[in-house]
Amino acid sequence: MTGTGLSPAHAAVNGLSIGVLMLDTHFRRLPGDVGNGRTWSFPVQFRVVRGADPAAIVHGSPEEFLQPFIAAALDLVACGVRGIxxxxxxxxxxxxxxxxxxxxxxxxxxxxxxxxxEAMLPAGRQVGILTFAAEALTARHLSAVGARPDTPVMGLPPDSLFRQVYGNRGGVSDPARLEEEVVAAAQALVERHPDVGAILCECTNLPPHAAAIAAATGRPVFDIIGFIDWFARGIAPPRFGDA
Structure with a gap:
């Protein structure tokens, strides 16, 4: 039985574990991005929350979209997903x-x-956050996830192609240029904060570049894809044969 009170056999779709609530965007999502179906090693379902574009969520008030997000999530649950x-x-x-x-x-x-x-890092090391927009990532966001308020944060420049494309403002996606910008921001983070022992990618468009970030900085890199892989494994643990 799932938390809905319905058995998976009676859901609209079977064999699902994760549902993804998508912002209302119109740009190319690379493999490795949360919104590219090829990213995932297990079946996922997507729902777009209309009107919830990047400007409204990143620079506006996400709370204004709470009810549409709840409605979209409940639709995914009714479809058969077991985590959001x-x-x-x-x-x-x-x-x-x-x-x-x-x-x-x-x-x-x-x-x-x-x-x-941060709990896993050696003494004297801290996590650093790489984000879409540093000016928009506030103490409220950090408090909401239990992060320290003085956690180092580095964002992409406002005039970057990354901000232009993934801010839904248009522009032609150029994966090589996007990666150059992301790596430069990650390098700036560790140069400004040498005690950063691991990089956490806030933005769900950053995972396609995680390997390049790790290679350039020499730090472990964590992102939404690894997190949801772990999340999904807990929801639907794999079965192993007898040892």
Whole structure:
């Protein structure tokens, strides 16, 4: 039985574990992005929350979209998913409310990993956050996930192609240029904060570049994809044969 009171056999779709609440965007999502179906090693379902575009969520008030997010999530649950995530790390602000409103576990944001990552690091090391927009990532977001308020944060420049494309403002996606910008921001993070022992990617468009970030900085890199792989494994643990 799932938390909905319905057995998986009676759901609209079977064999699902994760549902993804998508922002209302119109850009190319690379393999490795949360919104590219080829990213996932297990079946997922997507629902777009209309009107919830990047500007409204990152620079606006996500709370204004709480009810549409709840409705979309309930539709995914009725379809058969057993856990919910989202396509924007800034939705950490809705973690508590969505978890309270839904009958299945919710992992709104990669940022939820911050306390765990920091607990794993050697003495004198801390986690650093690489984000879409540093000016928009506030103490409220950090508090919502239990991260320290002085956690180092580095964002992509406002005039970057990354911000232009993934901010839904247009522009032609150029994976090589996007990766150059992301790597430069990650390098700036560790240069400014040498005690950063691991990098946490807030933005769900960053995972396609995680390997390049790790190679350039020499730090472990955590993102939404690894987080949801772990989340899904807990929801539907694999079966192993006899030893």
């Amino acid at each position: 995530t989202t396509s924007c790390g800034f939705l950490a602000l809705l973690q508590k409310e969505l978890a309270a409103a839904l009958p299945v576990p919710v992992a709104t944001s990669s940022l939820l990993q911050a306390p765990l990552i």
